[in-house]
Amino acid sequence: xxxxxxxxxxxxxxxxxxxxxxxxxxxxxxxxxxxxxxxxxxxxxxxxxxxxxxxxxxxxxxxxxxxxxxxxxxxxxxxxxxxxxxxxxxxxxxxxxxxxxxxxxxxxxxxxxxxxxxxxxxxxxxxxxxxxxxxxxxxxxxxxxxxxxxxxxxxxxxxxxxxxxxxxxxxxxxxxxxxxxxxxxxxxxxxxxxxxxxxxxxxxxxxxxxxxxxxxxxxxxxxxxxxxxxxxxxxxxxxxxxxxxxxxxxxxxxxxxxxxxxxxxxxxxxxxxxxxxxxxxxxxxxxxxxxxxxxxxxxxxxxxxxxxxxxxxxx
Amino acid sequence: xxxxxxxxxxxxxxxxxxxxxxxxxxxxxxxxxxxxxxxxxxxxxxxxxxxxxxxxxxxxxxxxxxxxxxxxxxxxxxxxxxxxxxxxxxxxxxxxxxxxxxxxxxxxxxxxxxxxxxxxxxxxxxxxxxxxxxxxxxxxxxxxxxxxxxxxxxxxxxxxxxxxxxxxxxxxxxxxxxxxxxxxxxxxxxxxxxxxxxxxxxxxxxxxxxxxxxxxxxxxxxxxxxxxxxxxxxxxxxxxxxxxxxxxxxxxxxxxxxxxxxxx
Numbered sequence: 001x002x003x004x005x006x007x008x009x010x011x012x013x014x015x016x017x018x019x020x021x022x023x024x025x026x027x028x029x030x031x032x033x034x035x036x037x038x039x040x041x042x043x044x045x046x047x048x049x050x051x052x053x054x055x056x057x058x059x060x061x062x063x064x065x066x067x068x069x070x071x072x073x074x075x076x077x078x079x080x081x082x083x084x085x086x087x088x089x090x091x092x093x094x095x096x097x098x099x100x101x102x103x104x105x106x107x108x109x110x111x112x113x114x115x116x117x118x119x120x121x122x123x124x125x126x127x128x129x130x131x132x133x134x135x136x137x138x139x140x141x142x143x144x145x146x147x148x149x150x151x152x153x154x155x156x157x158x159x160x161x162x163x164x165x166x167x168x169x170x171x172x173x174x175x176x177x178x179x180x181x182x183x184x185x186x187x188x189x190x191x192x193x194x195x196x197x198x199x200x201x202x203x204x205x206x207x208x209x210x211x212x213x214x215x216x217x218x219x220x221x222x223x224x225x226x227x228x229x230x231x232x233x234x235x236x237x238x239x240x241x242x243x244x245x246x247x248x249x250x251x252x253x254x255x256x257x258x259x260x261x262x263x264x265x266x267x268x269x270x271x272x273x274x275x276x277x278x279x280x281x282x283x284x285x286x287x288x289x290x291x292x293x294x295x296x297x298x299x300x301x302x303x304x305x306x307x308x309x310x311x312x313x314x315x
Numbered sequence: 316x317x318x319x320x321x322x323x324x325x326x327x328x329x330x331x332x333x334x335x336x337x338x339x340x341x342x343x344x345x346x347x348x349x350x351x352x353x354x355x356x357x358x359x360x361x362x363x364x365x366x367x368x369x370x371x372x373x374x375x376x377x378x379x380x381x382x383x384x385x386x387x388x389x390x391x392x393x394x395x396x397x398x399x400x401x402x403x404x405x406x407x408x409x410x411x412x413x414x415x416x417x418x419x420x421x422x423x424x425x426x427x428x429x430x431x432x433x434x435x436x437x438x439x440x441x442x443x444x445x446x447x448x449x450x451x452x453x454x455x456x457x458x459x460x461x462x463x464x465x466x467x468x469x470x471x472x473x474x475x476x477x478x479x480x481x482x483x484x485x486x487x488x489x490x491x492x493x494x495x496x497x498x499x500x501x502x503x504x505x506x507x508x509x510x511x512x513x514x515x516x517x518x519x520x521x522x523x524x525x526x527x528x529x530x531x532x533x534x535x536x537x538x539x540x541x542x543x544x545x546x547x548x549x550x551x552x553x554x555x556x557x558x559x560x561x562x563x564x565x566x567x568x569x570x571x572x573x574x575x576x577x578x579x
Contacts, residue, residue, distance in 0.1 A: 013579075052420050053579070071425075072323055072423045073320065076320070076321045076423045080421040082417065086415065086417050086418040090335060090338055095334060099330065100418070102327055103327050103423065105322065105323075151422075
């Protein structure tokens with residue numbers, strides 16, 4: 001049985017529909033992601049899963065229970081890493097863990113060894129007695145993750161776990177989340193970073209404007225909605241100069257073999273993306289198309305999102 | 316393996332507030348000492364000597380020296396001020412800046428545990444400060460009845476009659492814009508016109524009747540009766556009932572506004 005299941009889950013704020021009838025299931029032990037731009041409805045969905053926001057419609061089952069009637073019981077078994085840090089900056093690192101553990105009515109005898117273990121896990125043992133306020137953003141995030149683990153939750157909810165962190169700090173957080181995954185902790189996360197979704201998620205749904213537009217593993221999604229490779233043509237001029245040249249090229253290429261040179265083109269303000277399984281072949285035939293730079297790369301979830309919605313994930 | 320069920324309770328939330336109190340109890344206790352010392356010295360001794368000479372002890376003060384009259388009034392007024400402080404910025408902070416309530420809401424704690432936990436802590440703070448106040452009053456010789464030991468409890472009730480509806484209101488605010496208006500034009504007038512510094516019978520009848528409605532007037536009357544041992548009668552039960560009713564109404568209102576804010 002799935003740990004979390006939703007059917008037609010909806011959240012409305014007045015006239016605005018933040019989550020518009022979504023279906024999903026999260027299985028035990030997997031890392032499940034909601035990928036989408038800001039405002040896609042990810043955080044509203046997370047708040048409903050976290051039992052701090054009642055659904056306006058549809059059904060939601062968490063650990064086999066109904067969140068609107070058994071919110072307290074469910075929350076006992078969840079660990080939540082909110083988007084906005086809410087650590088107590090006046091208390092010490094260890095006190096933050098202690099006091100949060102007390103909300104779960106865990107006795108001191110249980111908390112003391114667990115705090116030591118968790119501080120070790122998030123590499124903050126040396127900072128145990130320091131105030132939280134001067135810690136770096138990455139350290140605070142790790143502490144928030146440790147805090148969410150204090151009750152040994154069955155599901156860890158992470159709302160944009162690395163937003164606002166520098167690249168190095170992100171990698172440390174990812175590495176910790178990987179370790180948790182290997183230990184079998186079920187994780188549900190939201191992100192608007194396609195690299196984060198690719199790195200962490202076994203399975204994800206792509207959300208846009210409150211709806212789920214695609215579902216699968218990162219690999220499946222790329223196979224289904226994109227090509228193996230992408231040729232990026234960048235220009236300082238009007239992008240139409242490139243697209244005009246490409247159109248002439250395309251007509252000719254079709255004339256030669258009947259095979260289009262590339263499957264699909266996406267036009268962005270400063271570049272054109274050509275979707276193909278053979279990037280180098282396209283580059284070899286560019287001829288009179290003269291961009292400032294050419295880059296062949298493999299497809300990512302960013303391309304999936306662009307294809308599904310016609311927009312970029314991060315603007 | 317299902318974990319042992321957690322029974323959420325306000326007690327678990329109170330622990331958080333007590334932990335933060337442990338961080339700054341020295342400063343807060345010092346304030347609790349200094350504030351009555353300043354007020355009683357300046358107004359009780361300084362102003363009081365003039366009043367006593369002029370009025371001839373107690374024509375309108377019910378036979379009391381000005382210091383004895385003023386001190387229990389300030390006890391109640393001080394509790395009101397402290398309770399208002401504790402129920403404005405810290406409450407909005409719980410939702411907005413420190414997000415303490417938000418962190419608690421993700422745990423098994425329910426809205427009412429979060430709210431009652433914070434109210435319990437506020438009551439603790441105000442009671443403690445009021446007992447310190449009583450100690451300073453005694454040192455100034457402004458206590459003349461053993462019943463005075465009950466006065467800090469009444470002062471704390473008076474404070475909570477302000478704190479609970481104030482917190483209910485604050486939970487509906489997006490920012491702190493109105494707080495200083497509230498303190499300046501709602502709380503401060505009550506401090507000045509509710510019988511702390513002079514009997515409300517000195518006021519025009521309309522203002523006097525308004526004063527009767529303010530919780531602080533009821534608190535002042537109770538504290539004064541207990542600390543001086545005069546006028547200890549059934550009137551006190553009425554004051555007590557009024558304050559308790561306000562606390563209950565404030566708590567009910569806060570329960571609604573907190574729940575709406577936390578689970579919006």
